[in-house]
Amino acid sequence: MEGDQKLHHFDDVSKHSATKDCWLIIHGKVYDVTPFMDEHPGGDEVLLAATKKDATNDFEDIGHSNQARELMDKYCIGKIDASTIPVNRVFIPPEQTPYNPDKTSDFTIKILQFLVPVMILGVAFAVRYYTRAE
Structure with missing residues (x-):
């Protein structure tokens, strides 16, 4: 049929x-x-x-x-x-959310996305400051 x-x-x-x-x-x-x-x-x-x-x-x-x-x-x-x-x-599927296996909140992820690069820059400046020749 x-x-x-x-x-x-x-x-x-x-x-x-x-x-x-x-x-x-x-x-x-x-x-x-x-x-x-x-x-x-x-x-x-x-x-x-x-x-x-x-x-x-x-x-x-x-x-x-x-x-x-x-x-x-x-x-x-x-x-x-x-x-x-x-x-x-008709069902229209929502946009797929990024994979988040540990169910971390969106707020925490946004804070970490901001803080991690800032911390890396801070460490780089600290290393530069303490290792520079006088």
Whole structure:
């Protein structure tokens, strides 16, 4: 079905946002999860909260198992026309923050970025002062 999947408009998908009629948009595909509402481990309210938007981040943030991902194929009814999704309904990832393995606060990092060069200059002047020939 991959090549001939129906293309859905965002407004049409948004109309399916009830327990008895629930469609989700995940990774550019449209899923009719209505038959799965009672079976979903998080309950139907979790699925309903993911309607009327691109639910890709909601899906990925949970960390679904490979089994859950395979189960999705059963509910796929087509693809979303990405050009019809309103800008405020699409996840735009924030700029990636620099790697900070020890979770040092930003304030501390800025202070250190200032102090380290000043300390190096201070040591250089001290060495120069005490080693200069008289």
